[in-house]
Amino acid sequence: MRATHDSAEPPLHCQFCRNRSDSAFHNLGTDELDTISRLKTCVSFRKGQVIMHEGARPQGVYCIHKGKAKLYKMGPEGKEQIIRFATNGDLIGYRSILSDEPISASITALVDTYACYIPKSSFFEVIEGNPKFSLNVLKLSCHELGEAGKMIASLAQKTVRERLAEILLILRATFGEDEEGFLDIKLTREEIANMVGTATESAIRLLSELKEEGRISTQGRRIKLEDRPGLRKIAAVFE
Amino acid sequence: MRATHDSAEPPLHCQFCRNRSDSAFHNLGTDELDTISRLKTCVSFRKGQVIMHEGARPQGVYCIHKGKAKLYKMGPEGKEQIIRFATNGDLIGYRSILSDEPISASITALVDTYACYIPKSSFFEVIEGNPKFSLNVLKLSCHELGEAGKMIASLAQKTVRERLAEILLILRATFGEDEEGFLDIKLTREEIANMVGTATESAIRLLSELKEEGRISTQGRRIKLEDRPGLRKIAAVFE
DNA sequence: TCAAAAATATGACAATTGTCATTTTTAAGC
């Protein structure tokens, strides 16, 4: 099953990580990569397993090697609000460590997920000793802050239909498409609703509507975006 | 008017800034403060003036010395969505500079505002040469990212009434109270609505409701929180 | 492969919140 593709397991040395060029570690030198490689441990999570719990104080950060995870807060009624996703090459848990605050959003593996765990002290050691890395993490957090601002504006002002169209585009940008052109992530309609910030039935209804309009097609739970310009127009999203 | 209080103008040297202990500059040494003091310029904005425009590429950051500002995005219908506020000691514009992205939220002075402007190149110079400062800014952006996550969850799942109660508490936490116990910021009801993410009339109606219930009182545009535990309960906010 | 559980889909109805119109009050600027 997995054997025909690249290994799911991270390499022992970060130097050989295939995600590195797109990650916060992209411009670290040999010494720095040596340090991290020495200090990290490789871990895996089964689909559905909680990687980090909201409210906890993590003792380290994870760099996802292969997999997909959702970051979500529980609302007052016990419903999840998905804040964002993380996938290959993404650093998770750093926000809580750096702000010295509890974890504000739980993290759960959406598929079997392999990651490198870097203990807090090691993480600080590398941050404090490497201005380049520190700046990379700064860039990352500032980028995410901008994305959060966009989501705030959407949630506050757009209709559910508009937001759904936008979420579909975000899913594609985050996870890409599989060989058949379907979004390369399978989410329940409940999870989609939990990202849009609406009731499951509303999400289902509007997905049906978009299907009838020919803007998406589905096969089981899978979704294919058939009319991206149309979705972008509905979502009032401009590049 | 202003003369009976501390000067609105920033001191020439950051060493004498009264906001410093609570800002990203709190643990910088004399050398570092010298550098920033040498490179900064003092600027002021009239109430209502735009400090930074959404979409622009800023050439520097501001550290607010005295004043209040709102950060807001324009929605597709031309309505503002207030993302958050900034006040004395807050660094603004850094997100765009560090992520190398355009400004994602305009910044407008809510009252006459005095700030220190640090050019981009100087800002990077200090960031790259001072691990402590870099870490402070990291801490700041990570804290703001956590706050944004909270707002996302509220906007997605809470009713307008719940969100209004929460916003009132946030306003108090951000700006404090004046000598008479009113929130030390005067906002139009439209601005409050633009933070809650609702129509102005809805915000007005719910403020009236909270007034009738005795949870708040008003004098003109000013608002006093009369029952903070009650508001916290409505807002489903826990410390 | 099969059975059971979970998820999806749809309809009917309810609730929340938005829009529009109008009157009253407050703030701003001279």
Added chain:
DNA sequence: GCTTAAAAATGACAATTGTCATATTTTTGA
């Protein structure tokens, strides 16, 4: 202090979205 414009307040009605119920389909795990 006064005038005017902007904002606040309120009511009526409309629209969007949520809840509840039920049937159908898909997924899961043995």
